[in-house]
Amino acid sequence: MPELSEVTCMVIVAEALVESRLIEDLHACGARGWTLTPAQGQGPRNRxxxxxxxxxxxxxxxxxxxxxxxxxxxxxxxxxxxxxxxxWSYPVQVLRTSRYR
Amino acid sequence: MPELSEVTCMVIVAEALVESRLIEDLHACGARGWTLTPAQGQGPRNRxxxxxxxxxxxxxxxxxxxxxxxxxxxxxxxxxxxxxxxxWSYPVQVLRTSRYR
Amino acid sequence: MPELSEVTCMVIVAEALVESRLIEDLHACGARGWTLTPAQGQGPRNRxxxxxxxxxxxxxxxxxxxxxxxxxxxxxxxxxxxxxxxxWSYPVQVLRTSRYR
Known part of the structure; x- marks a missing residue:
């Protein structure tokens, strides 16, 4: 049985033009890793x-x-x-918590 | 501390050919926003x-x-x-619940 | 009201070069389906x-x-x-649990 611990997974969907700035801000907030995928979106404000x-x-x-x-x-x-x-954010389990703290 | 509230995140993986119809149906069900990414998939039925x-x-x-x-x-x-x-679906936290109700 | 049941959703982000091997290993572990999207990532070890x-x-x-x-x-x-x-992994709800067991 793997020993899992809880961290927070946060998903941010944004216009592609803010990519560099957002990644910088995530680092400045203390995030140590991220996964980026291209997307299309329509938000609640119909933009x-x-x-x-x-x-x-x-x-x-x-x-x-x-x-x-x-x-x-x-x-x-x-x-x-x-x-x-x-x-949006939600709790997830990871195997090696220390990597994310 | 941000004031977070719970909404449901639902993920649907489908053949690309149903995209327009699916998006229309999501709106008709009351969804006010969506994020779409291209994907490949193999389902449990091996299709x-x-x-x-x-x-x-x-x-x-x-x-x-x-x-x-x-x-x-x-x-x-x-x-x-x-x-x-x-x-599949799961509960997530958002900052501005009113946008999703 | 749909009758939902719980299964585990697992997300794995890896270098693209391991794709075939990883998919094979997932099948060998008993996974019956997967969804794949292209991504970019930076991990906690700055790689x-x-x-x-x-x-x-x-x-x-x-x-x-x-x-x-x-x-x-x-x-x-x-x-x-x-x-x-x-x-990382987290519990999700599905409509037809039998497909994933």
């Missing part, structure tokens, strides 16, 4: 990001609860008002 | 969707429990029998 | 997989707890030491 404009990115970050809270704060302060950004 | 046929799509929807239940019903009624569709 | 080298893959597997444990064991035995692999 559809045109594929012509470069589409969207879906970024997944595993982090401690503290780091996740800092990311939430950053998104609220600098992203939600200005960009078509959606985010 | 592998050929890349030549256009591959698969992975659609993520955040919704209230009620809307999620309507999507489940729609998938059961109109998709699972006819298409290579997989779906 | 960024170059896009030039083919990037990364993000593989999602729905499985029973037993199968998930076997996959964790396989990752620990054969992947974590040698490759830039990240993995």
């Amino acid at each position: 559809r990001v045109s594929e012509i404009e470069g589409g969207s990115i879906r970024v997944e970050v595993l982090a401690s609860v503290d780091v996740a809270n800092q990311i939430w704060q950053k998104l609220e302060d600098d992203y939600f008002g200005d960009y078509g950004v959606s985010a | 592998r969707v050929s890349e030549i046929e256009g591959g698969s799509i992975r659609v993520e929807v955040l919704a209230s429990v009620d809307v999620a239940n309507q999507i489940w019903q729609k998938l059961e009624d109109d998709y699972f029998g006819d298409y290579g569709v997989s779906a | 960024r997989v170059s896009e030039i080298e083919g990037g990364s893959i993000r593989v999602e597997v729905l499985a029973s707890v037993d199968v998930a444990n076997q996959i964790w064991q396989k990752l620990e035995d054969d992947y974590f030491g040698d490759y830039g692999v990240s993995a």
Whole structure:
């Protein structure tokens, strides 16, 4: 039986144009890794990001609860008002917690 | 500390050819946003969707429990029998619940 | 109301070069389906997989707890030491549990 521990998985879907800045901000918040996939999205405010404009990115970050809270704060302060950004988080199990703290 | 609230995240993996119809049905069920990524998949019934046929799509929807239940019903009624569709759901935390209700 | 049951969703992010071997190993562990999306990633050890080298893959597997444990064991035995692999798991609800057992 593997010994699993809990960390927070956070998913952020944003316009592709914010990619570099978002990755920098995630690092500044203490995130130590991320997974990025290209995406298309339509948000609750019906702002559809045109594929012509470069589409969207879906970024997944595993982090401690503290780091996740800092990311939430950053998104609220600098992203939600200005960009078509959606985010959600949930607890996940990992094998080697120390990598994410 | 961010004030987070719970909504349901639903993931649907389907043949790319059903994309337009699926998105329409999600809206009709009350979903107000979605994230779409290209994918390849192999389902439990060993039906592998050929890349030549256009591959698969992975659609993520955040919704209230009620809307999620309507999507489940729609998938059961109109998709699972006819298409290579997989779906799963789980609770996630969001910062601005009102956007998803 | 749909009758949902719980299975484990496991996400594995790995260098694209291990794709065939990983899919084989997932099957050998008892997984009956998977969803694959292209990805880029940076892990906690700062090993960024170059896009030039083919990037990364993000593989999602729905499985029973037993199968998930076997996959964790396989990752620990054969992947974590040698490759830039990240993995996490969490419980999800599905409509037709029998497909994943």
